[in-house]
Amino acid sequence: MPSFLNITSAAIAAAAAVPLLLLLYFLKLRRREMDVPSTLLWKKAVQDLQVNAPFQRLRRNLLLLLQMLILLALLLALARPVVNYTPGAGKLSVILIDRSASMSAITSDGSTRLEQAKRHAKELLDTMGRESEAMVIAFDDSARVVHSKTSDRPALKRAIDSIQGTDRPSRLKWAYQLAEAEAAAFLTDVSARATQRPEVFLFSDGRVLDAAEVVLKQAELKRYFAIGSADDPNVAIVALSAKRNYQRPAEVQIFVRLANFGPEPATVALQLSVDGQVPAGGVRSGLVLLPERWTSQQRDSAIRDQKLFPRDSAEFTLELLGSAVVRAELKELVQDALLADNSAQVIVPPPRSLNVLLVSSRGNFWLQKFLDSANLKDPRTITAAEYEKQIQDPQAVAAAYDIILFDRYSPATLPPAGNFLYFAAVPPDHPIRAATDAAGVQIVLRDQELIDWDRSHPILRGLNLRFMAEKMFRLTVPLDGQVLIDGADGPMLVFHRDGRRAHMVFAFDVNDTGWPLTASFPVFMDNALQYLALGSQMSVRESYSPGATPRIPRFNLQQAAPDLRRIVISGPSSFGTVAATIEPTGDFALPPLDKVGVYSLDPPIPQFEKLAVNLLDENESNLIPADSVPGGGGAAVAAAVSGRSRLELWWWLVAVAAVPLCLLEWWVYTRRVHL
Numbered sequence: 001m002p003s004f005l006n007i008t009s010a011a012i013a014a015a016a017a018v019p020l021l022l023l024l025y026f027l028k029l030r031r032r033e034m035d036v037p038s039t040l041l042w043k044k045a046v047q048d049l050q051v052n053a054p055f056q057r058l059r060r061n062l063l064l065l066l067q068m069l070i071l072l073a074l075l076l077a078l079a080r081p082v083v084n085y086t087p088g089a090g091k092l093s094v095i096l097i098d099r100s101a102s103m104s105a106i107t108s109d110g111s112t113r114l115e116q117a118k119r120h121a122k123e124l125l126d127t128m129g130r131e132s133e134a135m136v137i138a139f140d141d142s143a144r145v146v147h148s149k150t151s152d153r154p155a156l157k158r159a160i161d162s163i164q165g166t167d168r169p170s171r172l173k174w175a176y177q178l179a180e181a182e183a184a185a186f187l188t189d190v191s192a193r194a195t196q197r198p199e200v201f202l203f204s205d206g207r208v209l210d211a212a213e214v215v216l217k218q219a220e221l222k223r224y225f226a227i228g229s230a231d232d233p234n235v236a237i238v239a240l241s242a243k244r245n246y247q248r249p250a251e252v253q254i255f256v257r258l259a260n261f262g263p264e265p266a267t268v269a270l271q272l273s274v275d276g277q278v279p280a281g282g283v284r285s286g287l288v289l290l291p292e293r294w295t296s297q298q299r300d301s302a303i304r305d306q307k308l309f310p311r312d313s314a315e316f317t318l319e320l321l322g323s324a325v326v327r328a329e330l331k332e333l334v335q336d337a338l339l340a341d342n343s344a345q346v347i348v349p350p351p352r353s354l355n356v357l358l359v360s361s362r363g364n365f366w367l368q369k370f371l372d373s374a375n376l377k378d379p380r381t382i383t384a385a386e387y388e389k390q391i392q393d394p395q396a397v398a399a400a401y402d403i404i405l406f407d408r409y410s411p412a413t414l415p416p417a418g419n420f421l422y423f424a425a426v427p428p429d430h431p432i433r434a435a436t437d438a439a440g441v442q443i444v445l446r447d448q449e450l451i452d453w454d455r456s457h458p459i460l461r462g463l464n465l466r467f468m469a470e471k472m473f474r475l476t477v478p479l480d481g482q483v484l485i486d487g488a489d490g491p492m493l494v495f496h497r498d499g500r501r502a503h504m505v506f507a508f509d510v511n512d513t514g515w516p517l518t519a520s521f522p523v524f525m526d527n528a529l530q531y532l533a534l535g536s537q538m539s540v541r542e543s544y545s546p547g548a549t550p551r552i553p554r555f556n557l558q559q560a561a562p563d564l565r566r567i568v569i570s571g572p573s574s575f576g577t578v579a580a581t582i583e584p585t586g587d588f589a590l591p592p593l594d595k596v597g598v599y600s601l602d603p604p605i606p607q608f609e610k611l612a613v614n615l616l617d618e619n620e621s622n623l624i625p626a627d628s629v630p631g632g633g634g635a636a637v638a639a640a641v642s643g644r645s646r647l648e649l650w651w652w653l654v655a656v657a658a659v660p661l662c663l664l665e666w667w668v669y670t671r672r673v674h675l
Contacts, residue, residue: 092135234338261622325347346540374526408509448490468514556608559606
């Protein structure tokens with residue numbers, strides 16, 4: 001059905017022109033009266049008087065009919081009638097369908113952009129002639145041939161229906177290269193009938209990263225079907241970073257930045273969860289986001305006139321000692337077209353398998369029992385004399401051990417970096433030292449009961465400590481030292497970080513307390529080791545972009561199982577579960593992780609137990625379709641007309657109707673005059 005682009009102007013012109021034309025036929029001519037002997041020769045003049053008499057009924061008049069038809073044709077041309085049609089496919093049509101993240105956006109009719117693109121592509125196939133052929137290519141930041149060249153329309157439609165969306169970014173380079181290769185083969189193999197270059201039909205929203213870099217030479221970009229609307233609303237998480245506090249390694253600081261790519265301001269809430277649980281202070285409500293497309297003048301006007309106070313970022317602080325999946329998610333969204341950018345995750349690594357060294361000349365039953373039962377990589381126990389031999393190469397000691405425990409032995413030398421626990425001992429040349437009396441003798445305190453402990457510290461959080469030390473020495477604590485456990489007459493446990501070294505000093509020997517007999521002791525020791533080890537892992541695990549293929553080193557595979565041959569990757573529901581075979585040699589590359597979410601490996605591979613994939617791509621989250629044709633050439637077709645081209649008919653009305661009618665009207669008029 002045709003539609004009219006200028007119907008209002010045409011209606012106004014018709015209201016003015018039609019009455020004026022009719023009025024001309026109502027008017028009576030002014031004639032001079034003269035006396036004549038007879039009216040026999042003046043019958044024609046009498047007829048003219050009758051026709052032009054006012055207020056008489058109009059008689060049949062061919063000139064009036066022709067003039068009305070001419071006026072109607074001109075008025076219809078002024079209204080600019082248009083019809084929409086699907087451009088026909090040529091000898092060889094190469095159909096490129098974008099399946100990137102932005103094509104998963106939901107449109108006003110409830111379907112996705114990808115579904116619209118596939119529907120329009122199948123409409124194009126319906127225009128194929130008997131001898132025409134077509135092929136289908138799906139692309140994101142890579143490209144693949146979904147169906148090779150064929151004239152089988154049902155097979156091509158099934159291939160189009162099989163295309164599934166990904167969360168990857170979009171690039172045209174590889175899709176154009178495939179189209180060019182097919183075009184070159186077509187022009188060579190069928191040169192006898194290749195009077196027309198292969199035609200490329202691009203179905204995309206144009207959100208490609210390399211639009212200015214691609215060009216077609218062998219093929220011709222016939223149509224670019226711009227899928228989607230600039231009015232599609234979308235609020236996105238565009239940045240997520242997490243890092244540990246160097247002074248407090250268990251403290252994770254998380255920064256989230258948001259952006260509004262819709263046409264109107266949006267108010268949202270941002271929720272942070274840890275393993276599915278929302279911690280205290282994990283929600284930021286009332287975040288006002290102004291549209292990214294607005295100019296600075298529009299933003300200033302909204303702030304000044306509408307009293308909007310934009311805030312597009314939020315910070316969170318968490319205490320995390322163990323492993324966790326931290327998720328940032330948008331809430332309270334009124335309308336949002338794209339789901340993939342509404343959440344993002346970071347992985348806090350699980351507790352490490354540590355290399356721990358115990359230096360004890362007399363042996364310590366409780367410490368040795370803990371080391372034997374803990375999940376440690378290779379715990380070792382040596383004497384003080386053996387330690388003095390090893391420390392002659394400080395760099396080697398620092399590289400060999402994550403944590404060193406000194407039991408009733410104060411070393412003379414330490415490695416340049418590391419984590420150290422001292423039981424009834426103090427570090428050398430350090431502000432934490434044993435207090436002495438005037439004679440230089442260490443001050444020993446007897447029967448010291450635990451009074452209080454720092455319940456906010458991640459090592460001690462949730463623990464219930466109740467014990468007494470038969471004896472302990474008084475500690476001198478620097479101003480930047482942190483007292484974790486307080487006794488009746490002085491600190492019992494002090495923590496201090498000194499450059500690349502971390503020191504945890506116990507003023508007592510655990511053998512002089514009943515603490516090892518309680519359940520809190522092994523929990524405390526495990527927390528302490530993990531807390532110290534985190535100091536060498538200040539960053540949480542990085543996230544990956546959609547489409548990434550993480551490579552797992554052979555060393556990590558052997559840590560999981562020396563003869564590991566099969567691994568199962570589980571991910572979001574749209575990804576499912578994939579089993580992969582591991583070659584006996586070399587590293588292992590995971591299959592492409594195309595969807596955002598959290599992936600887990602079975603069996604768990606050290607440092608790859610869980611993997612986070614996040615979109616965090618402003619180009620894909622910006623859903624405004626590109627107006628210009630990517631790569632140039634061809635014609636752009638708006639999605640508002642269902643992927644069809646528009647043909648204006650006004651010049652047909654002028655050329656085929658108005659001009660011939662004018663000629664006919666002139667011929668009729670001249671015949672009457674001569675008659």
